[in-house]
Structures are given as structure tokens and as C-alpha cells.
Amino acid sequence: MRQFSAILVGLLIFSTPALAECQGQNLIDQLSPDAQTALRAEAAKQPYAIGNYWLATKPGQKITLIGTYHFDDPRHTATMAALAPVLAEAKTLLVEAGPKEEDSLKARMADDPSLIVNTDGPTLAEVLSPADWQHLSKAANDRGVPAFMVAKFRPWYVSVLLAMPACSMDITAPPEGLDAQLMKAATARDLPIQALEPYDTLFSIFGQMSQAEQIDMITSALALEDKSADMAVTLADAYFAEEGRLIWEFSKLQSLQMPGFTPERVEREFAVMEKLMMNDRNQSWIPVITAAAAKGPVLVAFGALHLSGEQGVLNLLKAQGYTVTRQSLLP
Template structure:
């Protein structure tokens, strides 16, 4: 089943993994994106169907939670990976919660980011095509011209892009030109929490290996990677809208609503049916979230046994039947939502 169009829609979900790579090319910018919130443009009927689909998922709303089992205690934070002034309110709430923790778990900590950069320096083939034709040769002229223009808007030279792996370029296109400065700043909620932990001398551990990013994209064929890149180009005119929509949904505590929104809208695309969209989204959820969530649970429980633990990861991992919260609940943890 080809899912390149779904990768284009969810490449923002990879920002926690991609940030160490994106910052290699990102340059500072003054303005932030002001795209249209696509959820606000829904009709009442569409909004009602979206609400119903969201409500069917366990723990569908909220970014901050507590989990307890016996004497073990966790604070779980769903994060948004780009800088935003709206994080300030959450930081005030997190300060006392982090102060009582004995360690912090994140998707990728400082050591993992260093290891990732080291691996890339030692093995450029992780991000670059080291043999065979360049993308300039592989893509139709019209697509190459569009890609060159999109990257120029992000201050990335086309001559450099010609030898980049397609999935990496598609991921770069996930970030609108007006948000490249936010990437360069490296002040998303994950990094702000890690900075708070460092100030307190709190140990920071990773939930997964730093090679997870490459493992995920290794499952894609070269053909699907090129299709992912081409479909990303089709989104270029609306990438700021998707970015704004995802950010607004996060700060409303409704990241799962984004997933359901894209699933329902995909079902209306030419050549799609609800069954096809549901099947592809189920497969994508397994790849992007379920497998990783399941692998995180032993790490989280082991940490909790050592003392109160603060856990921070992308907000989309919280909700759903195979979300982190429901997986913990199934293992006897009592889950309580905290006010942001």
C-alpha cells in the first residue's frame, strides 16, 4: 500500500526526530506563519462528524497528564516541537512538576542529538545520495523547478538539494519558509523542558534510539520517497495553513482532532473511499505511533520504578487505543488529566 501522500501530511509529526537535522540547514527568520486554520473553515456538519470521530478515541483531548500505580508516579506532557509564545503558560505550570521529578524522558535528548549529528558527519549517505542519478536527473523538469523554488524560499541551494535523499527534502518542505526561523531557534517545548531539566541537574534520557528516524524511512522504497517529495510540492501553497492548523489544535489540547481531520478529508480525495482512507491511516498509525508507543512503555515503567519521572513527547502519541495513555491504563496505571 503506497502512503507517500500520508507521509506528506504527517511529516510535521517527525519534527522531534528531525530537528537536529533540520537545524543544520535552517536559517533565522523574523516572522512566524499566519496561515488559515483549516478546522475553523469546516461546516457545522463536518465539524460535528469530526468531533464524533475524535470522541471515539481514548484520552482524545489534553496535553498534560499524571499517571500513578502504587507508589510510582509519572507526569506526561504532549509537546509541540516548534517555538511559540503560547508555550509560556505551560512552562509556568510545568515548573513545580519538573522540580519534583527525579529524571526526564524525551524522544531525543542532547546525547541523541549529538549522536545523530556524529553519524551524519561520519556517514553522509544517511542524508545524501552517494551514488546514482541526482534528483535533478530523476525528477521531471517542472518538478525540479518547483522544488528549487521551494528550497530557495528556505535559503537552501538547489545544487545541494540535488543530492539529498527525497524523504529528507520532503521533511524540509514540511516547515513553511516563515517557520524556518522557529526551527533554527530550537525552542520548541521539548527543548525548553530539557533546558529546565539541565538547570536543575536533572538526568535526561531518551525513549528510543537516535537511529529511529532512519529505521522509519528505511521502510520506504525509493519510488515512494520520490512520490512523497512530489506530493510535498503539491502542498507548498498551503503548507502555512497546515502548520497553523496543527499549532492551533495543539494549544487547544486537540492534537488527535488533527489526525481525525486528515483521515476524514483523505476519504474525500479523488480515488478514495472511507474504507481505503481508514485502512491507510491504520497502517500509518502503526508505523508512526503504535510501534514506538509500545516500545516506550517498558522504558517509562522502568524509569518510574526508580523515582517520580517526567515524560515529554509529541502530543499525537498521547491519545488513541494504542496511545501511551491507554497503554499505561491497560497496565494498571490510573490516568488523570492536569490543567495546563
């Protein structure tokens, strides 16, 4: 529940600032051929490990699913072109958080700053070691956030900030990840947009974590902060290669290289994070998806990491009797 949790938040929950192109290297490509083969073999153990675009059908029901990448990337243009006929047919677009939920979240944070700001406890400058605080101050400043502000943020929120590479942040631009582009296209068509979950799901998830666990998220994120540009490139490349599960397994590999992280500890903590961030949410989404599908064709868009796994959305739909088939994003 440390470095990878920050990555997951960035990929699965937040509408983020626009991202310019990072000049980094693909860290998976830097592995030896044998290590890459082993990594892909581990990913392949999970159902639906490869593929971003899927169709689930029952007699009279049609669910199109697209795993998304919440950050800007010019490669989304081709995906949007492939999805245009689906948008034209759909009766509903389902997303993690629609415009109403985003507005509710902004209003709640404006009314109650304590959700992301620590208003009564020690600051991060007091909690972190001097070296970690100095490192965090510089990392935050590189992302356009002054140290006096970041000192008061909740630790999990700081981890989200650190998950966004400094090389790519443009806080003046609106988010234009695949989710945002689909919602814009749906709005232009007057296609109803429905959320898969309540707007405050994020706070419920992190409310289950202790202060110590959240502080560990910061220190672990700082340990890999110098690789943030490389990680951004690696994650994007894996997504557009439609190797979603590979992202998960590579993040485990990265954690194993950190001091104090044994294989047993990594497995334990990733299992907890998979339950909180993915499996529990996936299960709660299924009734929402199937209810919408009963009213006509539906397009469902959510973070790509939710697709795969025993408790992934695709396997859960299969257990509900749907026939699940991969679709091609190529013209």
C-alpha cells in the same frame, strides 16, 4: 505515507529550526459547522483524544506526561510555568531524544552523509517530472536550500523540509520547542535527561519505505505546499486547544482531497504510518517509562500525537494497571 508522514516527522521526531509566526488561516475553522462536528466526532472515537497533560499513577509510582509541540511558540511559556513544580519534583526527564542522542545523530550524519544524501543513485532532478522538479526547486529555495543541494537529498528528508513552512523558518536560531525548553530547564536543575528510544530510530523507520513511497511523499507534499502556512497555523491551534487527535483526522481529510486518494487508500496508508511512526514506538517506550517511574517521580515529554489511540501511550499505561487522569494547564 505521504503528506502526513512529513508532518508527523516534523511534529514527532525532529528538533527543528526556530519558527517565526506564520500569517495563515486555521483550515479547520474554515470548514462548515457540520464538517467540524463530524471531524471532532471521528477524533473522539479514540481513547484520550483530548488533553496534553496527564498523570499516571500506581501505588508508589507517579508519571507525569506532557504531549509536546516541537516548534517555537510563545504559548509554551504558560506550559512551562505549569510544569515547573513537576520538574522540581521529578527524578528524571524522559524525552524522545536527549542531548546525547542529538549529538550522536549529528556525529553519525557527519560521518555518513549517505544517511540523508543520495551518493550513488539518480538525483531528484532526474527522478521527478520537470514540473515537480521546478516546483521543488522553488520551494527549497524559499526555505534557504539551493536546488543543487536538494537534488541530492534522500526523498524522505526533502519531505521533512517541505513540512516546514517557508514563512516560518529561521535556520540561524536554535530549536526552542517545548521539548527543548524542558531539556534546558532540566539541565539548569541538574535533572537527569534520558531518551525514550535510540538516536537512529528515524533511519530505521524510513529504511522500511521503498524509494517509490518516498518519492510519493514529495509529490504529495508539493501538492499541498501552497497551504503550508495555513497548515502550520492549523496544527499549532489544534495543539494548544489540546485537540491532538483532531490533527490526525484533519490530515486524513486533507488527503482525501488529493487526486487519486480514495477513502480505502487513505485508511490503508494512515494505518501503516500510525503503526510505523506511532504505535511501534509507543510500545517500545512503555518499559523505559515504567522502569524510570520505579525509581521515583518522572516527567515524560513526547509529541502530542503519541498520547491518544488504542495503542497510544496513555492507553498502554492504563493496560499496565496505571490510573490515568487528565491535568489542567490553566493557572
